[in-house]
Amino acid sequence: MKSFRVSGFGQPLSEDNRPTPELTGTQVLLRVKAAGICHSDLHIWEGGYELGHGRKKLSLADRGVALPLTMGHETVGEIVAAGPDAKDAKIGDVALVYPWIGCGQCAVCREGDENMCLKPRFLGVYCDGGYSDELIVPHPRYLLSLDGLDPVTAAPYACSGVTTYSALKKLEFAFDGPIVMFGAGGLGLMALSLLKAMGGKGAIMVDIDARKREAAEQAGAMATVDGAAPDALEQIAKKAGAPVRGALDLVGNSQTAQLGFDCLTKGGKLVIVGLFGGGAPWALPFIPMRAITIQGSYVGNLRETQELLDLVRANKIAPIPVTPLPLPKANEALMDLQKGRLVGRAVLTP
Structure with missing residues (x-):
């Protein structure tokens, strides 16, 4: 062996x-x-x-x-x-x-x-x-x-397959609109391939790497956004064209968690999969005020x-x-x- x-x-x-x-x-x-x-x-x-x-x-x-x-x-x-x-x-x-x-x-x-x-x-x-x-x-x-x-x-x-499949099942309620995904690595590309097969409308992929955004576009993302852009939140809202009810964080650092939280409408859900590391960035009063659900998903x-x-x-x-x-x-x-x-x-x- x-x-x-x-x-x-x-x-x-x-x-x-x-x-x-x-x-x-x-x-x-x-x-x-x-x-x-x-x-x-x-x-x-x-x-x-x-x-x-x-x-x-x-x-x-x-x-x-x-x-x-x-x-x-x-x-x-x-x-x-x-x-x-x-x-x-x-x-x-x-x-x-x-x-x-x-x-x-x-x-x-x-x-x-x-x-x-x-x-x-x-x-x-x-x-x-x-x-x-x-x-x-x-x-x-x-x-x-x-x-x-x-x-x-x-x-x-x-x-990466069962992780994204299980995470996407937690967002099925939001499949009638665009899902925002963070991280166009192996997990992100897998999630894009599964979302359509599961009946989702489509996804906006957010990544700081231009090569990975290009790969996401080739994999069927409806739009991509540079997560490091100062107006990233505004870009997401514009490209979504409708209130965002579901976000999937496949990176899991403070920046993606904050942007994922901020892009959601009232009653939205942020599912966190990524384990990059860091601390929770949200102001606690906004969680109940906006009735946001934050859920972890493990494989x-x-x-x-x-x-x-x-x-x-x-x-x-x-x-x-x-x-x-x-x-x-x-x-x-x-x-x-x-x-x-x-x-x-x-x-x-x-």
Whole structure:
């Protein structure tokens, strides 16, 4: 098993070669075909999140992320072996791995919302993930058949796909008008591709990077706005042409959260997905005065992931741009993502 692992927060990934463990119980072994590199991986690699307002940085080590760790939570692989109790695993099947695995015992997990479990076992976060040529998954129920979808372009559905799908479901009440989205990276381009298939009218994409705004226009955004422009709020209102009831913040810093809040009409909702970091910028009286809802959205559950794959197949949704890279390029891909040089997703192909 060849992997590229975080051995020290902020340090280059280290190559690790070790024997493939013997499978037990319901475990399934996959030969990795594609592993997406997500912006969340940067926070894991760096070791935490900025909380703003002079507060101490949120430490992932304090939250149970132990090193060494093989990152990678957007993984597609071919089933090559199964434990004695993994009855539903079919050798040779190519599957998308659902990584947001909980304890499996608590009420939340039993209700199907393992992504909200307080004792998570997320692959690529708390357990080893897909920056490897092989991956062990604890049970075949976490393997979703691709049914003809391309492994490289489908890998991001495990995170950016289900994350945006779940977040957009929280804004369906506002689909009759324009949704304002912040951040035209992998998540933003994914959200644009899904919005139309889900029945949305369209989106205004806000990003400070001209290349990413251009990519958003090519992906079907009804308009784009430079979030750093001094009149960005006025531009959003003009291009929307109607009161904005829904905003989706895929960046999650103080500036995007403020602009997302300010662009909403009374009764609007701001859904925050991005984890860039910072502190909440809103004046509290305006929240009740304008009856604004501010809701966080964290990835999605297994059921939503299956719904997403069904939606992609039924609507023949075009994939977001991806840059395939060999596994040893994992460090370079992280650097490119950190410096904002990537459009869409980098996907490792062991």
